[in-house]
Amino acid sequence: MGVLFLILANCACHSGVEVELKGDKVIMPSQESHPASSTLVQLAQADLAKRLNVLPSEITLTEIREITWRDGSLGCPQPGMRYKQVLVNGSQIRFEVVGKSYYYHSGGGRGPFYCARPITPHKGVGPEPFGDT
Secondary structure (H helix, E strand, O other): OHHHHHHHHOOOOOOOEEEEEOOEEEEEOOOOOOOOOOHHHHHHHHHHHHHHOOOHHHOEEEEEEEEEEOOOOOOOOOOOOOOOOOOEEEEEEEEEEOOEEEEEEEEOOEEEEEEOOOEEOOOOOOOEEOOOO
């Protein structure tokens, strides 16, 4: 948790806006800021650039969210897989490229990975899908 806080503290929070959303800490970077010092963001951005065959400069960071995942799937469950039912501290990074959102999740010692069908903890019956998937 302390490492994630440190990473978030280094990620252009000075020029972004910090808000509370359903108890999760969310950092909304300003349009001109780019958290070059954030290792998680750099890794995720490099992967997305390679995945989409675009330059990193064509990728806009739109959100970094500190989150507690409800299980070992880290908000990105795969069909047919079973996951430990434990709370896992982690983060979610959202990028935008040509108007489409792309999500990267991390937590439990696992670095950022692309999540095509993200879910987020929801204070209700179950998880609620979101994003442009």
